[in-house]
Amino acid sequence: MYLLDSFPNAEGRIDFQYETEQCIDEDSKSRYWLISEGYIIEEGWSKTWCKGYGNSFK
Numbered sequence: 001m002y003l004l005d006s007f008p009n010a011e012g013r014i015d016f017q018y019e020t021e022q023c024i025d026e027d028s029k030s031r032y033w034l035i036s037e038g039y040i041i042e043e044g045w046s047k048t049w050c051k052g053y054g055n056s057f058k
Contacts, residue, residue, distance in 0.1 A: 004035070004038050008038040010037075011037070012035055013032055014033045015032045016030060017050065018030075028047065029047065030045065030046065030047075031045055
């Protein structure tokens with residue numbers, strides 16, 4: 001993966017939210033990766049926490 005190859009000591013979380021995923025109810029889920037020391041240590045789904053797509057929310 002380009003990100004982990006470029007940043008071998010990466011730490012944090014990457015959230016993926018697609019255009020069709022919005023925070024509209026408790027069942028709305030988006031995918032995430034939890035990264036530690038340059039490795040994906042957890043992949044899962046969590047509550048979608050924002051509305052809109054990119055920076056286009058009004």
